[in-house]
Amino acid sequence: MARCAAEGCGRWRPDLLVSRGVGARVDGRWFCSRACLEQMARERLTAGTPLAPGLRGVPPMRLGTLLAAKGVCDSASLSRALEAQRESGLRLGEQLQAMGAADRQTVLTALATQFGVRCLPTFDPTTVRHAPGGLCREAVRALRIAPISDPIEHRVRVASPAPIRRRALGALRRLTGWTLEVYLVTDEDWMAILAQYGAEPRPAARPLPALVCTSSVAEAAARIAAAAARGRDATVIEANWEDHAWIRVQAPGVMEDVCLVLPEGPPHPEEASWLAATTSR
Ligand SMILES: [Zn+2]
Numbered sequence: 001m002a003r004c005a006a007e008g009c010g011r012w013r014p015d016l017l018v019s020r021g022v023g024a025r026v027d028g029r030w031f032c033s034r035a036c037l038e039q040m041a042r043e044r045l046t047a048g049t050p051l052a053p054g055l056r057g058v059p060p061m062r063l064g065t066l067l068a069a070k071g072v073c074d075s076a077s078l079s080r081a082l083e084a085q086r087e088s089g090l091r092l093g094e095q096l097q098a099m100g101a102a103d104r105q106t107v108l109t110a111l112a113t114q115f116g117v118r119c120l121p122t123f124d125p126t127t128v129r130h131a132p133g134g135l136c137r138e139a140v141r142a143l144r145i146a147p148i149s150d151p152i153e154h155r156v157r158v159a160s161p162a163p164i165r166r167r168a169l170g171a172l173r174r175l176t177g178w179t180l181e182v183y184l185v186t187d188e189d190w191m192a193i194l195a196q197y198g199a200e201p202r203p204a205a206r207p208l209p210a211l212v213c214t215s216s217v218a219e220a221a222a223r224i225a226a227a228a229a230r231g232r233d234a235t236v237i238e239a240n241w242e243d244h245a246w247i248r249v250q251a252p253g254v255m256e257d258v259c260l261v262l263p264e265g266p267p268h269p270e271e272a273s274w275l276a277a278t279t280s281r
Pocket residue numbers: 004005006009010011031032033036
């Protein structure tokens with residue numbers, strides 16, 4: 001006899017019926033009905049287990065201090081830039097560039113040092129037209145991370161604009177099992193990557209997985225339950241970052257990605273501290 005794993009259900013069914021396809025297994029636990037699968041999905045979507053940061057934490061050095069230490073700009077032009085950005089609303093790096101006190105590459109290198117990653121001062125966005133890594137464009141947009149190489153022994157180079165979101169990196173690592181080599185790119189290059197990533201049609205044999213983004217827990221749960229029911233014996237992986245919960249349902253012949261976008265909350269501490277670091281000294 002099999003017993004439904006959904007809380008409050010606990011229905012028993014003879015093994016014979018289960019082996020004939022009544023209900024579905026998820027991560028080795030059996031659920032008797034679509035309703036019980038949906039309940040399981042809702043619970044997992046809202047549990048929101050925070051993930052460990054994706055990269056070793058590097059104490060963020062403030063951009064101004066970093067640029068001054070490198071001798072890129074003196075304290076006088078730094079003060080002028082800080083003064084001016086109050087009016088302009090630009091980030092410190094942008095303000096310094098606008099004033100001609102630092103160039104794009106210097107600011108990018110300093111930011112990369114601040115985040116403890118490498119940087120790509122120039123990048124040809126047409127090289128991501130075939131969607132290296134095989135993510136869908138919605139996933140790239142949601143993560144703000146784009147694979148720029150195909151996996152070689154599970155290693156993948158990825159590009160990201162500032163600020164580097166460690167929790168999103170952690171989510172991507174969890175979902176794909178990749179080791180990520182992170183490169184910081186300028187905001188302009190990032191916009192170009194978003195426009196180009198996956199723009200070329202893929203061979204029919206290797207279509208891109210679709211990612212359904214929704215802000216409705218009910219819709220996300222229904223899709224997960226439907227995929228699990230189709231798969232009959234499915235594995236579910238979830239990863240959370242900031243205001244996103246990403247669930248992947250995998251079974252032989254089934255791979256469904258659902259991304260739940262939660263209503264916007266206050267900025268994540270990681271982002272908030274970065275904003276503070278770049279808008280003041
Ligand atoms: Zn049940």
